[in-house]
Amino acid sequence: MLLIPCPHCGERDESEFNYGGRVADFPELQADMSTWHRAIHLPDVNDPIVNEVWFHASGCECWIQVNRDIRTHEFQPIDKLDHS
Amino acid sequence: MRYSILTLATQALQKQQRWPQIIAPEKLKPHYDIIIVGAGGHGLATAYYLSHNHDINDVLVIDSSWIGGGNTARNTTIVRSDYLLPASFALKNFALQLWDSLSQALNFNLMYSPRGYLDLAHSDGELEHFMLRANAMCLGGASASILTNSQIAEKIPALNLDQQSRFPIRGALFQAEGGVVRHDAVAWGFARKSSEKGVHIQQNCAVNKLLTSNGRISGVSTHRGKISANSVLVAAAGGSERLMANAGVPLPMEPINVQAFVTEPIKPVLDHVVNYNAGLSYLSQSDKGELVMGGATDGYLSTARRGSFARLEDTMMRAAQIFPFISNLRLMRHWSGTADIPMDGNAIVGRTEIENLFVNCGWGYAGFKATPAVGWKLAELIADGKLPEMLKPFALSRFTDGALIDDAGIGPYPWLH
Structure with missing residues (x-):
């Protein structure tokens, strides 16, 4: 069970959240296919610390950003994202 | 040894002390025609069909752990073929037809229970x-x-x-x-029959790296030394990603x-x-x-x-x-x-950019049911060099071509699968 550190609500149970996945750095819309392929399909799998977003659906209803070690589930909170 | 009621009776009279090992004692050669990395159901099935359908026996199946110790023995043993998309259906339905007679073919009770x-x-x-x-x-x-x-x-x-x-x-x-199949027996059954034909099965020996030279794969590096090969198949489930990425073939999976x-x-x-x-x-x-x-x-x-x-x-x-x-x-x-x-929730099977490197991974939590079909078709590909129709849609290149097999309609994010 993950205890996710929400910057608004404190540590909360994972069942209150929806997963948003890795924070993606998308290329320009006009970029070629291979650039988009790398951006969408080939995440950096070598770093076990993943920068990702969660939506606190049963809480503050905000997207939050965290760093998580996917080997141990240790969290390092970073920031809150605005509602937009 | 052929298992039958007669061997059962004979062994009983000998107080069950003389059963031979299921697979031959381990020995490693410096070179093989084909090395299969990963001795799970899929890897062993491929070795079995290489030896039995194509008479290719100079094969090494190598694993970091023991056979039947990975996902092959960690699933809910269900087999079925109720898929809508033709690519997924064809492969799994072919597997279902094979499960039906596999216990007889392997002379090993897989307890297929339809x-x-x-x-x-x-x-x-x-x-x-x-x-x-x-x-x-x-x-x-x-x-x-x-x-x-x-x-x-x-x-x-x-x-x-x-x-x-x-x-x-x-x-x-x-x-x-649809039904269930005894999962670890699948690994043992395939291993036993392959071993009988001379296929080497090396357990507890991790492959650290794929060796490349001149844009081809020349073999694998293990803690027991380097082993060269004419072709290599990586069928190491979650372990595939790192091996393949180091060989210059990153895989779109998480x-x-x-x-x-x-x-x-x-x-x-x-x-x-x-x-x-x-x-x-x-x-x-x-x-x-x-x-x-x-x-x-x-x-x-x-x-x-x-x-x-x-x-x-x-x-x-x-x-x-x-x-x-x-x-x-x-x-x-x-x-x-x-x-x-x-990224589309479906497996990656077939060729890679490197001519003599084959891949079979990305089965996620849906690979057990397809085991014999994948082995059969991959053996065909490796032996004949011709890509079977059934495997075409599962090509790694589909991610660059945009021809995803998105059964659930929710790619390209694997966690939505």
């Missing part, structure tokens, strides 16, 4: 979709039918068909050939945790495989009487091999909706493992 698979529908819309799927299956040559609630009640009296429940059951898609559970044994109550679809919870009863259950993935990136209680609770809750008595049972065992899930 007890019937029921996929429950919880709304009229879902039932309509199941009719579409059943029709597609029938067109593909499989048998499928739609069951009404009274037919379901006849098959599974214990099922809760109360129409007042939150997700009432409105019918089911039924595949009679690691997600999947769990399964077993309750304490009870009297026979369920002689089918049932899948609850409002959410996901699939159940069958083992020969020992335990209920074997699985659910969806944990839903987020993880290599921790530690299951989330949220998913466990969720799967149990759904199981208890269809079988209320489950809430009185204790869970006896619970295991979880890392599934390698590609």
Whole structure:
């Protein structure tokens, strides 16, 4: 069970959240296919610390950003994202 | 040794002391025609069909652990072919046909039990979709039918068909050939027969790296030294990604945790495989009487091999909706493992950019049922050098071509699978 550190609500149970996945750095819309392929399909799998977003659906209803070690589930909170 | 009632009697007279080892003692040569990295069901099946369909026996199957110690023996043993998209259906239905006679072919009891698979529908819309799927299956040559609630009640009296429940059951898609297969026997059966033909099976010897020279794969590097090969197949599930990336072939997949559970044994109550679809919870009863259950993935990136209680609770809750008595049972065992899930949720099988490097991975938590078909077709590819029609859609190149096989319609994010 993950205890996710929400910057608004404190540590909360994972069942209150929806997963948003890795924070993606998308290329320009006009970029070629291979650039988009790398951006969408080939995440950096070598770093076990993943920068990702969660939506606190049963809480503050905000997207939050965290760093998580996917080997141990240790969290390092970073920031809150605005509602937009 | 051929297993028969005669060998059984002879061994009994010898106090069961003289059974030969299932696979020949380990020995490593410096060179092989083909090296298969990963001695799971898929890797061993490929070795078996290489030796038996194509008479290629200079093969090494190598694994970091023991055979039948990975995902092959950590699944809920269900086999079925109720898929809508032609690519997924064709491969799994071919596998289902092979499961039927595999125990005889391997001379090893895989306990294939075609007890019937029921996929429950919880709304009229879902039932309509199941009719579409059943029709597609029938067109593909499989048998499928739609069951009404009274037919379901006849098959599974214990099922809760109360129409007042939150997700009432409105019918089911039924595949009679669907069922369960004893999973670890699959690994042992394939290993034994391959070994008889001279295939080497090396356990507890991790491949650290694929060796390349002049844009080709020249062999593998292990802690017991380098072994060269003419071709290499990587079939190492979650371990494939790192090996392939180091060889310059990054794979579009991510690691997600999947769990399964077993309750304490009870009297026979369920002689089918049932899948609850409002959410996901699939159940069958083992020969020992335990209920074997699985659910969806944990839903987020993880290599921790530690299951989330949220998913466990969720799967149990759904199981208890269809079988209320489950809430009185204790869970006896619970295991979880890392599934390698590609960006469209479907497997990556076939060629790579490197001519003599083949790949078979990304089966996530849906690979067991396809085991013999994948082995059969991959052996064909490696032996003849011609890509079988059935494998074409599963090419790694589909991600650059944009021809995804998106069964659930939710790619390219694996955690949505």
